[in-house]
Amino acid sequence: MSEIPHVVVSRLPIYLRALENIAAEGLTCISSQELSERLGISAAQIRKDLSMFGEYGKQGRGYPVAALTEALRRHLHVDRMWDVVLVGVGDLGHALARYKGFPDHGFRIAMAFDKDPEKIGTRVGEIEVEDVRYMARRVQENGILVGMIATPANAAQEAANTLVFAGVRALLNYAPIHLTVPDDVRVEYLDPVIPLQRMTYYL
């Protein structure tokens, strides 16, 4: 079953995004060599990764864009729409709630919570900001499995605890802090300072 290494899984969304762009250009078939040049990932790597999920390629031609796109969406479980809960509606949370890139890629911000009375009740994007005190119940009742944390650092771990308690199993964390969560909960980090510092090392 899940004998597919995480490094491979972590590249699948990148392949998917590239294939969507390639389809938008009107191409119906793409070779691993061509993909390699577009992504900076070796052609051998791409073929090996994709072969773990089935034989989608055709010798002499390459990979059919539409069929491979569909297959990747299926394997990544984004051939459906995931409801997402957002915690923290500051500048960043606001931007996330209005971000146009989610709906077409499997995600919908379904609820947003904040603790600031000034924000509670206001609208952002398609939804109304709710009181974080009711978050656990609301998340649980709606069976939401994906959360985004856009609170200040000092509120992030508590937000994570509440979300995990409420059943969330995947967390996207923008706060500049490592989150401690149970083993069956996934966390991905998007603190912008980290990648910036990774680059200044080389400057």
Add this chain to the structure above:
Amino acid sequence: MSEIPHVVVSRLPIYLRALENIAAEGLTCISSQELSERLGISAAQIRKDLSMFGEYGKQGRGYPVAALTEALRRHLHVDRMWDVVLVGVGDLGHALARYKGFPDHGFRIAMAFDKDPEKIGTRVGEIEVEDVRYMARRVQENGILVGMIATPANAAQEAANTLVFAGVRALLNYAPIHLTVPDDVRVEYLDPVIPLQRMTYYL
């Protein structure tokens, strides 16, 4: 010289962030074991990584927080302030320009550009949005080496080209597209859809 593997470099900002939090808690010394529990990185890994930069630890006690923090800042070149150019002042660019986490960690948004006449001339954070047509010259004149791209996907590659032409050598890209740049330019990606899809694979 640069015989330090990139995987190691990529963990340094994470150690630095943790040490800053640990210092804020008032601790002056921390063992690799304790750090391991906080970060989910093995103690052996942490010791091996840190030993590549010098012998900061004391047997029996652990690592002195202040000295190690300072050393990491130095190695990452964030013991100075980097001026950053921001391209694209939509919701996300707006949030980035006002983000409080940059100044204390080595970065200052020094300029912001957009092509929308409605936005040009408005203020965001500490700065005024400028016309993207003058970006190359302004960036070059100020010797800016770090850029952040928060434009729509279809404008991102052109923004990158302009920035690279103007001398930028490190790019943080929020647009959902792979950027093609010369070998001596670093790019890090922060498209939020990618990490979300990495997690839904396991749901």
Add this chain to the structure above:
DNA sequence: TAGATTGTTAATCGATTAACAATC
């Protein structure tokens, strides 16, 4: 058919872990 490109194997390369002497 000839040319191109896949899927896969074996070889290489690199990263992580376990273990322990050195030492604070």
Add this chain to the structure above:
DNA sequence: TAGATTGTTAATCGATTAACAATC
């Protein structure tokens, strides 16, 4: 001193690459 923890070595583990028979 006794206990704890480092820095480092050797062993393990895993990921990437090169190469090519199979085949569209």
